[in-house]
Amino acid sequence: MERTAVIVEDQADIRSLLSAILESSGFSVHATENGLDAVELIRSVSPDVTTLDVNIPGIDGFEVARRVREFSDTYIIFISAFVEPGDAERGRAAGGDEYLGKPFRPRDLKARLAAIPSQRRREEAPVVDAAPAATPTPAAQNLSYGDVSVTDGVFRLAGVPIELAQTEASVLRALLLAQGRTRTKHDLALALRSRSRAEAPDPDEVRAIERSVESLRGTFAAAATSTLIASDQGTGYRLDQR
Numbered sequence: 001m002e003r004t005a006v007i008v009e010d011q012a013d014i015r016s017l018l019s020a021i022l023e024s025s026g027f028s029v030h031a032t033e034n035g036l037d038a039v040e041l042i043r044s045v046s047p048d049v050t051t052l053d054v055n056i057p058g059i060d061g062f063e064v065a066r067r068v069r070e071f072s073d074t075y076i077i078f079i080s081a082f083v084e085p086g087d088a089e090r091g092r093a094a095g096g097d098e099y100l101g102k103p104f105r106p107r108d109l110k111a112r113l114a115a116i117p118s119q120r121r122r123e124e125a126p127v128v129d130a131a132p133a134a135t136p137t138p139a140a141q142n143l144s145y146g147d148v149s150v151t152d153g154v155f156r157l158a159g160v161p162i163e164l165a166q167t168e169a170s171v172l173r174a175l176l177l178a179q180g181r182t183r184t185k186h187d188l189a190l191a192l193r194s195r196s197r198a199e200a201p202d203p204d205e206v207r208a209i210e211r212s213v214e215s216l217r218g219t220f221a222a223a224a225t226s227t228l229i230a231s232d233q234g235t236g237y238r239l240d241q242r
Contacts, residue, residue: 035059054080069095146227157223184236
């Protein structure tokens, strides 16, 4: 099954370069330069991978990612000239998986593409409920699944605020973004990196994910919650409502 990619980039030369890299990596490529058009294109073609610039016409890349995460688990790689401190974290908070600064080396992007699991990271796009999703803020995306939620950076179980270590909070946010779909340990380890690197996660990074999940499970067990963190055949984790 041929994999599909969407490029969201307003500079024609970079768009052409990205298209060549993705096509040589085995992807069927669709492209747009406008943020609003990007949301509808991703909805239409259901890509495996999306490369996303931040400074684009219409709505910026962060807002594109937030809207896309309401219906898609496409693997989002931010590719942007914005590399100030905190930009990568903003990208992850908006739903991105990786953040690559411009200018970039084609081999770095190819390495990232090769590290993505060959199996699509998501099932078919879920049907979006008629009720509108919570409106995210630039600083912190408001998310909920079952009786687990994060609002303005405060995590709650069954409505009760909880204190989490930074790694635990990052893992739980990633699981909330997945909305019941499985995130592999590989994906979670990449999401927790303080800066993007081409290499696949090492065993220590994977063990850090496993330790964080075990700690989160202890926190869940101590709370009156009907939601738990389920394992998926030892490869990843997902939120599950009992």
